[in-house]
Amino acid sequence: MTTEPHGSAAEVILVVDDDPDIVRVVEVNLRLHGFDVMTAHSGAEALDVLENRRPDLAIVDLMMPGMDGLELTRRLRADPMVTALPIIVLTAKALTSDKVAGLAAGADDYVVKPFDTSELIARVRATLRRNQEAREVSPLTGLAGNTRILREIADRLKSGTDYAVCYIDIDRFKAVNDVYGFGRGDQFISSLARSLRRATVAAGLPPAFLGHVGGDDFVVVCHPLQLKPITTKAILDFEAAADELYDPIDAARGYLEMVDRRGKVFEVNLVTLSIGVALSTMRVFEHPGEVVAVASEMKTKAKKVHGSYVAIDQRTDRLVLPSQREPESDAAAEAGSGA
Known part of the structure; x- marks a missing residue:
């Protein structure tokens, strides 16, 4: 070699x-x-x-x-x-x-x-x-970008096979950039890319697709039965990896200290993941943009829950996942800490 x-x-x-x-x-x-x-x-x-x-x-x-x-x-x-x-x-x-x-x-x-x-x-x-x-590729992660992501979703739409689209981002990522700088922030993004990669590869066949929208936003396209193993493994893997990226004092106390404009010190929790999911088994989508919009909407709902959380669109009664609890509102299916 x-x-x-x-x-x-x-x-x-x-x-x-x-x-x-x-x-x-x-x-x-x-x-x-x-x-x-x-x-x-x-x-x-x-x-x-x-x-x-x-x-x-x-x-x-x-x-x-x-x-x-x-x-x-x-x-x-x-x-x-x-x-x-x-x-x-x-x-x-x-x-x-x-x-x-x-x-x-x-x-x-x-x-x-x-x-x-x-x-x-x-x-x-x-x-x-x-x-x-x-092919547009993220220079930071090497993952396919927006054009390839939309093409992948369009291919799934045309094929008629069942699929899940997961929209993922890092909670409180701005605080990491503010405290440590963009260089450390890029390490968190790269770490998430690696965690998602390991999770999608471990899910086996059919191959799951992983793309990088930009910043701390990622998309996974997979079969619905791969949804729970991928999200669970990704969350646990990323949270463990993120603990190693903090300064030791911040990791030990479990939060970051920041200063507001008036000089007052306040605490910010460590990063977690919010994942929104759109499922082809729940509704018929006509365009890739519709799928992404639903996944993005569910990600917003996931951010309202403490800790890493997976929110799945539940607005029809066509799907029953054995591993899924009854929804508390529009969202269900948790993984990781605090869910």
Whole structure:
């Protein structure tokens, strides 16, 4: 495995191939054309590399022992943190079926071995250009942004399958920024992204979608049966991670101290999560914007409850969740502390 330090403006390419000669040739040519390069010699090693650094594109050999390129591609597409990563697959076979298999697994393009390096460089540049134009990605979290979020919800609407849309944000996040500054605030946002990622990956199939609206706002799109495991795990994970981000004195006493304009000191509780949920099983939505509006409305209701809380739209009687208590008002289904 080879990794380069951050700080370079060059786009980073991950090369995954079990043949060290192929890796060396591709790496040298990419560097000659101004790219930064990370390398891995197996699918498992590639997943380890991605835990520490996110590339701009991956070149993946299909024919590898153990986890082959198809399985690696499927796993990358199922991981919210790298689901938008452009992938070019390398195949030693010119058969149409192998090309189709790579594209069906989620690859953006393919190159057949033996390949001309100038063709590979051209395809890398073209794929990067297409993806930069088509996918907006949060620079802080690496997650898909508003356009991709709405497209995901629209796809669910068209498919006719059941889905849940969760709108998530951090309670009292402004206080964190005011006390610690934006740098620490970004750490809380990144921590929430990681917690949500772990929760969505742990939920298994079908793959849940995770997007970053901006600031401390996130959206998860999943199957209704995945709703409780995802929200419960995310809340518990984030609250534990957030405790480590506070100054020790604030974490120990359980609140932040702030000063108002008149110089009076007052207490602000530590952060929690508010999650609003819209369900396709409750009503028929005509447009992605309607789904987001309902989820946002429920998030506002969740903020009225102390502690981390999940508020689900309950305005029809078509859905009964076994894990869901009777609603106190329009909202129900709690998870985490204080609910």
